[in-house]
Amino acid sequence: MTSDITRIGPPGTADGPAAPPAGYDSMDDHELLRLHVAGNPDTFGLLVKRHRDRMWAVAIRTLGEPEEAADALQEAFISAFRRADSFRGDAKVTTWLHRIVVNACLDRIRRRQVRQTDPLPEDEDRAAELAGPVEEDAAEVRERRLDVLKALKQINVDQRSALVLVDMEGYSIEEAAAILGCAPGTVKSRCARGRARLLPLLRHWQTTRGGSDVPEKTAAETVGTE
Amino acid sequence: MTESGLPTSEHLEHLDTDTIADLIENLLPAPEAHRAREHVKACPDCQQTFDALRQLTEDLADEGRADIPMPTDVAEHLDAVIVSESVLRASTVGVHSLVQLREEPRRHLPKLVLAAAGVIVVAGIGVGVVISTADQSKEGGAGIIPTVPIGTVPTLTSDQVGPNVQRWLENANGPVLHAGPAELACARSFADGRSNPDVRLIQQAKVDGKRATVIGLQGGSQRDILITVVTGCSSAGGAAAPFYETSVTLRSR
Numbered sequence: 001m002t003s004d005i006t007r008i009g010p011p012g013t014a015d016g017p018a019a020p021p022a023g024y025d026s027m028d029d030h031e032l033l034r035l036h037v038a039g040n041p042d043t044f045g046l047l048v049k050r051h052r053d054r055m056w057a058v059a060i061r062t063l064g065e066p067e068e069a070a071d072a073l074q075e076a077f078i079s080a081f082r083r084a085d086s087f088r089g090d091a092k093v094t095t096w097l098h099r100i101v102v103n104a105c106l107d108r109i110r111r112r113q114v115r116q117t118d119p120l121p122e123d124e125d126r127a128a129e130l131a132g133p134v135e136e137d138a139a140e141v142r143e144r145r146l147d148v149l150k151a152l153k154q155i156n157v158d159q160r161s162a163l164v165l166v167d168m169e170g171y172s173i174e175e176a177a178a179i180l181g182c183a184p185g186t187v188k189s190r191c192a193r194g195r196a197r198l199l200p201l202l203r204h205w206q207t208t209r210g211g212s213d214v215p216e217k218t219a220a221e222t223v224g225t226e
Numbered sequence: 227m228t229e230s231g232l233p234t235s236e237h238l239e240h241l242d243t244d245t246i247a248d249l250i251e252n253l254l255p256a257p258e259a260h261r262a263r264e265h266v267k268a269c270p271d272c273q274q275t276f277d278a279l280r281q282l283t284e285d286l287a288d289e290g291r292a293d294i295p296m297p298t299d300v301a302e303h304l305d306a307v308i309v310s311e312s313v314l315r316a317s318t319v320g321v322h323s324l325v326q327l328r329e330e331p332r333r334h335l336p337k338l339v340l341a342a343a344g345v346i347v348v349a350g351i352g353v354g355v356v357i358s359t360a361d362q363s364k365e366g367g368a369g370i371i372p373t374v375p376i377g378t379v380p381t382l383t384s385d386q387v388g389p390n391v392q393r394w395l396e397n398a399n400g401p402v403l404h405a406g407p408a409e410l411a412c413a414r415s416f417a418d419g420r421s422n423p424d425v426r427l428i429q430q431a432k433v434d435g436k437r438a439t440v441i442g443l444q445g446g447s448q449r450d451i452l453i454t455v456v457t458g459c460s461s462a463g464g465a466a467a468p469f470y471e472t473s474v475t476l477r478s479r
Contacts, residue, residue: 023399039377041312048308052301053293060294070300074307081311141292148289167283168290185253192247195279198286199243203278205285 029093037085044081051094055101061164062105064153068112069105076104098169099179102161106180109157144205151201159194162187167195241265241272247279373397374404374429381432384455384470391442391453392474395427405430405439405459412459413441416466426451430460433470441466449476 024032024046036044055076059069080100087096152160165176166187173191177184241249241262248254249262266272296304369386370393382390394402403410405428413428420443427442439459442451452473456466 041316044312045305045308048304052296052304056296056300057290057292057294066297066300070303073300074304077304077308078311081308081315144289145292145294148286163286164290167286170287170290188251189248189253192251192253193244195250195282196243196247199275199278199282202282202285205282 030089033084033087033093036081037087044084047093048077051097054094055097058098058101058164058169059105061149061152061168062102062157062161063108064149068108072104072108073101075107076101079104095175095179098165098171102165102179103181106157106161147202147205151198154201155194155197156190159190159197162190163194163198166191240269241275243275243279246272246275250276250279377404379430379432379437382434384434387431387433387440387453387455387470388472388474391427391429391440391451392476394429395442395451396476401425402427402429402442404428408462409439409459412464412466413439413456416454416456416459416468417441417443422452427453431455436469438469439466445473450474451476 024043027035027043029047029050032043032047032050036047052073055073056069059073059076060066063069063072076097080097083100087093152164155163161180162176165171165179166173171179173184173187177187180187245254245262246266249259249266252259254262266276369382370389371380372393374380374394380390403425405413409430410428414425417423417425422443422445424444425441426444427440429440429442431438431440433440433455436457437460438455438457441454441456443454444450445452450473453471454468455470456468458464458467
């Protein structure tokens with residue numbers, strides 16, 4: 001594990017203890033993770049900072065609840081921190097992180113289902129906050145973001161996680177299957193059924209675009225959870 | 227529509243959305259797929275559902291391209307968790323980030339002390355991977371080890387101490403603190419008794435065959451390092467006994 005390590009820190013100067021960790025920013029994810037495994041105490045935190053918004057998006061879309069998403073992400077990142085040496089260098093670091101985050105989310109959902117508690121309460125203030133800082137986004141962007149989060153929450157979790165990975169995160173069917181640990185055909189089927197469930201929930205997107213309304217029979221379909 | 231243009235039974239009933247979604251995803255068996263495709267072509271309602279499903283995929287992709295910024299409180303908490311994890315690991319492998327400790331000493335020090343208490347045994351045993359002479363020879367003579375992997379104990383002769391310390395500090399981006407918590411504490415208390423206690427390096431090592439601790443203190447300028455090699459710090463409750471001293475000047479880059 002240590003044979004190929006040529007340095008523990010980034011290229012820099014020996015200007016003294018106050019020198020900032022310049023040089024890390026230019027490193028790719030593999031390099032940061034490799035340094036973390038070698039014992040560098042700073043690089044994993046930088047990796048987290050680099051990808052946390054992406055992973056937050058995945059977690060919040062998969063779980064639908066900010067508190068749950070925050071807990072799942074914390075579990076996921078601690079797990080990634082400790083298991084970093086199991087990362088195989090031939091994959092992308094983000095794919096590896098996605099797998100850990102998605103699995104942490106699915107674990108939470110399974111635990112929640114086992115507990116059979118009441119559904120988590122809606123927190124409208126928190127939901128609004130999730131749509132992003134007010135000053136940065138146009139109202140319509142925030143509204144769409146909330147629409148998707150709400151709609152995703154209403155569909156079956158297997159369909160939801162498949163759709164988040166394939167349609168929203170842009171993973172191929174095969175990649176999503178590897179992340180979710182199921183057959184590619186299962187992912188395709190979950191995506192198809194998930195889209196069919198989401199369509200009536202997001203039909204106003206299509207009408208606001210100026211096109212004609214989606215047929216009434218579609219809108220009238222009930223939302224199933226299989 | 228059929229070739230004759232007459233409606234058939236499959237035109238009378240609309241396809242359900244699942245079937246159309248399956249059609250798009252190529253999940254239908256061939257004959258059924260063919261019938262469904264023909265129906266969609268002939269039925270404006272089903273064609274509209276077909277188009278809407280396709281559009282939905284595009285819309286989701288558009289939406290997916292935008293990150294959702296993590297709320298500040300969640301991000302801060304996550305950062306603190308990672309820092310704690312890092313400090314905890316540091317206390318078990320003998321290195322930690324001074325940057326982090328400087329930034330949040332109050333939050334993390336108690337945890338570090340607790341963790342340190344728990345790992346003194348581990349540190350006492352020593353994470354005894356000794357760097358082989360083959361590794362040293364890679365650097366091309368003079369026994370220079372460019373950097374010391376965490377948790378290892380480099381083997382040096384006393385006259386190799388100066389050049390190695392120089393290289394370690396030149397390759398590092400801050401202080402080099404490679405030793406278990408007990409050894410670090412012992413070396414620090416030794417440093418505290420010196421005229422300039424500014425620690426730049428504490429490195430566990432085997433020097434002239436003895437398990438030793440190499441301590442580098444700042445000299446008259448940032449580039450001057452006063453080096454003392456001591457024994458006694460590697461065992462729990464031990465006191466530093468100096469047996470070799472030297473100094474180096476770092477090259478400015």
